[in-house]
Amino acid sequence: MKRLLLPLAAASLFFLTAGATRGEDSLSGDFSKPAEITKRLENPRAGIAKLPADADPALLEPLEQFAAACQFHLASLDVRAKARAERDKAAADKLAWSGLTEPPPHSILLLDEVRETLATLESSRRAGEAQLRIFTSQLEGVRDRLDTHQQSERRAQEDAESATTPEDRAAAERTVESERIASRIAAEEIGRQNIRMDARQAELDMIGSRIDLAQLRLGALQGKTTFTRQDLDGIQVKITRERADAIAALTDSGKARQTPDPLLAWRTEFLDLEKEFWETRFAATTDGANRKAALASLASFKTRVDDWAEIARLRLASGSSAATGMDPDRLREATAQIGIMQRRIGFALTDLKAGHLQLPLLDTITGRLRALWDAELYLAEETEVVDGKKVASYRAVTLGKLARLALILTVGWLLLRFLSHRIKSLLTRKPRIGPDTADLAGKWIFRLGLALLVIYGLNTVRIPFTVFAFLGGALAISVGFGTQTMLKNFISGVILIFERPFKVGDQVEIDGVLGKIRSIGLRASVIDHGNGIDTLIPNSNLLENQVTNWTFTHSLLRQSVLIAVDHDSPTREVAHRLLAVAAEHGLVLDTPEPEVRFEDIGEKALLFRLLYWFDLKRVSRDSLASDLRFMISKSLAEAGITLAGVNPLRVELSPASPSGNPSPSNPDNTNPHTP
Template identity: 30%
Template sequence: MTRTVFQFLRIGLLVAGLAGSPAVAQLPSFKLSEDKPEALKEETTEDKRKRLKSWLDDWRGQVEALDKGGALPTGITPEESAVRRSDLLLGIFTAENSVRSLDTAEILKQSISQAKEDSAKWNGFDKPGPYSFVLHDELRRQQEGIATRMRAYESAVNMFDRELTKRQDEIKKTDEAVRVAQEAANRATPEHVGAELWRLESVKLKLRALSSAAAMLQHTADNTRMRFAAAEIEAELLKRKIAALGAATVFPQADLDHLKHSTDERRKDIAKELTNIEKSQQAVIAERQTALATAEALKAATPNPTDADKAKLTAAVERVQFLDNQLESLANRVEITGARLRFLSEYYDAQTFRKTLLTSQSAAERTEALVSLQTQLARASAFDSLVDVRRNAALSAMQEQESRLSALAADSPQRPQIEQLLGTLRADLDSVERFGQDISGLHLDIGRWLADSEQIDQSKTWGERLRGLGSRAARQAKAVWNFVVYRYDDKTEVDGQVVTVKRGLTLGWLIGALLFFWVAYRAGSWLLKRGYKRLVNKGRVQQGQADTLRRWTRIALGIVLALVTLNFLKIPLTAFAFLGGALAIGIGFGTQTLFKNFISGLIVLAERKVRVGDILEVDGVAGTVTAIDTRSSTVRSFDGVDMIVPNSVLLESKVINWTHDTPVVRRVVRVRVSYGSQLRMVSTILAECAGEHGIILKSPEPQVVLEDFAADSLIFAVFFWIDLRAKTGGATVASDLRFMIERRLGEAGISLASPQQSFQLHADKPLRVQMDGGESEEVKPS
């Protein structure tokens, strides 16, 4: 016996050896030898079994006495009696399990001896290799199963060790409670001594029950360790067998035929099971229709129902709900069983792909088989997720019905229905578990085969690896080219009926469409550039207008090419419906200003109120329009600065177009001369100066006007017309004209008036005059 068990038993001995009293005498006998406690280490298995059975008989007797309701000492409450009974049941349970663990330990020792013997006897297979795939798979499955069991054993041992630690802490606390109870019994008065002794006995009983529980955990942990040891020996033997198999695997036709035959037999069984489930489903559907009709008849026949009528109606409605739940469970079984039936051939197909992968001389065939296995592995993973979801759903439904069942009375009429539904749910869970086992087995097998193929690939020559790599690259490229980016519905009309066909927009289609569009757009842009260049060279349009028209024509070309490309590749516009909805609304709000300016640009081009080359004044800035684009127009000021003007401004704001109908505009230069000048001479000189300038137009001819009599001068205005298309601007012409007028007036002895200002000096107070370099003096007015 281990050291931990000895510690627990020693505590039990100390409990049994406490002060004897009539109450203590009722505890199970615990006979000890007079030797030291270490003598317990030599206790045989039979002695342990006898001791545990003695405890069991005593504890069962005490439970029976408590159940009969015997008199309790004065001061003992029913709650304390219930606690004592719970401790007795704990002791009985743990002692029974300990007895079974002792019996199991003998069997496990024999299994370890047998495993060692089998491992020592095995010296190899009877026949030389290579060996069939059946033997390879069988041994590898056994190896995986043993590895799983060993992990479970390790987890169980760790759990038992943690539980033993908890029991040790409880035993220490209870041991202290025994000491406290003993002191209380020793100090008790005669009228309370019975109750205190009863409590002391209960605490001692709890201590022994905890010791029994700890011993049970120790026995179970020891047995788990022996199971782990036996599994470890088996794992070592399987490792030797798998090493003896070698990497070579053959696929005898007899084994393949046997696999196909067994698959067909299983398919027949599952198909028969599916037929029975569907029959049950049809029967439940018919029963539900009858129950629903009954419920509807009860609702219609009793406008003023009595309590009995209400009870019948409630029962009818509950029956319909029960049948609905049963139908749902049967539908799940039909789906899972159908999936099992469809998935059954996957294993045979996987073995076929595996054979191609391992034995084919063609790199392309091996690559295709590898991709097929990877696809099956992905499908198995998806089905694993489905099985988990269905398993959880079935367990949840079972827990719900079990909770309802536990809340019902034993004679409730609903109990048979719920029990029947629980049976259906258990069958549903069983179908899910069986399907999960099939999927899990295939998942593990394919994963192992792929890992084996990788090891085989590592042993290949460089030439074989390069051929395989090229084949895989071509396969991957083809898969990427045929990757479906988006699926859509294509509606066509056949014989007056609209037929909807599922189509897929592949990545290859998109690349082809983009390439076709790019080539056509580039070619069209080149032709447009050449065409407008010829128009400019012939003088039919100006360069700025040609650039603007070319931009807009390219936009129209792009739209037309996009539609032609989609139609040519048979890609309907509905394929891009995913761009609509919320995305379209968001884009609409975000680009409303952009579309506003775009439409404004179209209107500007259509109305031709503003054209390239026009001179505009926008927001107080004047300049020449150099371009009208899709979103904005460019106005270059006379200072050479480009101003970007949104197209909507040209329609919504006040814009001055100096060259709208004609580029001829009127300018004015004002001249101030002094009073006393010869007015006619001044007018003649001004008219001659305007007529002599080469840029000022002769028609309409310049006009001289005496505009005003100012306070200090006579104001003449020279109005003249110029063509804004001339290279010299209006400001330059006005400057030249002023130079000419100043020279001619000077020659004629006429002076230009200078601004005059008058002011009055009020000297009602002395003024302070400051002289440079002198003292300040006061000056008094005379």
């Protein structure tokens, strides 16, 4: 029964395909018109429809292959039509391009976009050329297969004609029909391959036009692009946003699984590297002085990114991504991002080496100033205790930090000056606080505030105090010896302030030098000699040496004038005249009363002394003594009394006792107060 079904099936197959094969060569017909292909497709479909449901697969399979070949042929026509339309559009775009619409300088991001597009098109062209070579090889294979089927068909036809039995004839005829269908399928595939090659060539032409257009745009951008701070800020905002999303996703993945997603961890590291790359590139493009260092940094970036690309490629090739918990599709996406970064680094290296970027003058100056501002002068080590352990860190001392510190100190110094003067003015108005105390309080407040200001400034600009360790031990010892005297005077000044043996305005005598204390500072005091000359005396000298304070308790002083007259002068008249002169002068005090003493009878003259009291705050002793001399000389001349001796009018000064009278232990008051 099986032997009877086979001839019948072969006969049905023969008649089903007879319309497509009888009287026609396998390569006859038009393989580029959809109508002809559709007409040929109807025959295998009709044959498949007439076969029983339990038909032999050996009969059904050739018809299905023939129908599939026709369908693929029709689809190839659509692909070719679309490719030709895109080719024509790309050619028209290239012809219509007349240049960039925006004036230069252009953003470096636009330059990178054009170069990225050009690199992608070059890669697509290489892929298209490789695919075209594959199509050509496949076409040759199909043609060889067609020749083989046609030869088999001719041999089977000869076997059928020379067969001696019905069974042999039927078998030969089945072979003839099978080889004829196979030839028909091969002919359809040849037509489809020709159309595919035509479509691929159209795509290559389209890519070529787009490459030409990209090269035109690239040529228009070369030497006219710049990298602005606005571009960098936009990139950093984008990277920061993506990194925050990656960290959030990494945290969520760590909660959902025992180990975090390795691709998300890689993503965060990659974004950090990308941010560092853009900052380095910006610094290199805006500061020509650091281009050599930037080239080295970019070369280091390239090595790291190349290593990542090699790892990703090997994992994809070996299939180890699943073993490490990586999604292959996401790993391919990450590999594509690595490829983009590789090209970006290549673009940056090309720009730096060839000098294609146009640097605006303002950006260049800003970059150089920023580099100078961030120039590191010294690295200071700072030690902190964290969890009971000492952790050392380093902080750089830069020109920018020093400039900020100088600004803080300058503004603070001005404010402290104003504050100290204001406090001094307020204290001066207090009845119980003298001017010297108010002045000293202002100075103390100023110096204390200045010390706090230095500490605040160093902390604000983040300069550790250990920065002063570079002075070294030897220099520190030298500074210690140098400041020994200063510290000694400072402590002496503090003692003078609290013990108050002197105060501003006191008349003092130091080593034979007489003058008025103008100010008492922390290191030295100023003595006014009354002749326009001031002397700075270290405070330690005021404590260690003998100092005479003429106004320690009050400002009343007793001064004497020595008068020498001839031997024949009336002594009582001389005394009366001297007292009258003292009483007549308005600045000589009435209490204690002036006094005249007959000092001595010399060989050449009689010596008289006029003692009188005056207030040093009201009159200068030299001025008062001069007035009295004039008045004494006039009064004695009117009385006919002649002055005698080499120094007839000599003045001697002595301070008053606290009671205004001579001291009991020293009735002549010849020694002033010595603190």
